[in-house]
Amino acid sequence: MRRGLIGVALLLAVACEAVPVEPAIAWTPPPESSDTVLTPAWAERAPTVRDIMRVYPVRALSDAVEGVAYLNCTVKETRALDCIEGTEAPAGFGFSSAALQVSRLFVVREDYPGVAPGMAVRLPVRFKVE
Numbered sequence: 001m002r003r004g005l006i007g008v009a010l011l012l013a014v015a016c017e018a019v020p021v022e023p024a025i026a027w028t029p030p031p032e033s034s035d036t037v038l039t040p041a042w043a044e045r046a047p048t049v050r051d052i053m054r055v056y057p058v059r060a061l062s063d064a065v066e067g068v069a070y071l072n073c074t075v076k077e078t079r080a081l082d083c084i085e086g087t088e089a090p091a092g093f094g095f096s097s098a099a100l101q102v103s104r105l106f107v108v109r110e111d112y113p114g115v116a117p118g119m120a121v122r123l124p125v126r127f128k129v130e
Contacts, residue, residue, distance in 0.1 A: 042115055044079070045107040055101045056127060057094035064129045065090065069099035071123040075115060079108040083123060099125035 039046040060067060067090055073083035083103040088096040103123060108115050115121070 042108055042112045043106055044109040045105065047102040047105040051102050051105055052127070055098040057098050060093040060095065060127065061129065065093055066126075066128045067093055067095035068124055068126045069096040071096070071099055071103055071125065073103065073121045073123050075108055075117050075119045075121060077117045079110060079117070080104070081106045081108070081121070081123065086122070095125075095127055098127065099123075 057067075059065075067088060069088040070086040071081075071083040072086045073081040076082050081103050083100055085096040085100055088094075088099075102125065106123075
């Protein structure tokens with residue numbers, strides 16, 4: 001298993017377009033990076049690095065495999081996202097299931113233009129080991 005600082009970057013975007021869970025990983029990021037994550041402009045609230053590391057697929061993490069999952073979501077009245085698994089690459093590591101878990105932590109800004117309750121969005125979530 002690759003040891004050292006493990007950073008996770010999320011590349012998240014919203015674009016209009018008409019789940020077994022891996023066990024949690026026991027890893028604590030350094031204090032200076034514990035709440036650092038790329039928050040998309042449309043998000044009022046987003047997951048932290050700690051949130052991502054709790055769900056990073058165990059086998060992918062131990063093999064230092066990076067991946068991306070694309071979730072199909074709907075913006076709820078509460079501005080939270082209601083997502084279902086979509087596609088993932090590479091397949092078979094559980095990135096889609098992991099992304100689904102953290103998708104519940106997103107809340108869309110009320111004043112973000114062009115995003116409204118009921119809208120279908122595609123949410124890419126990238127997992128990166130640094």
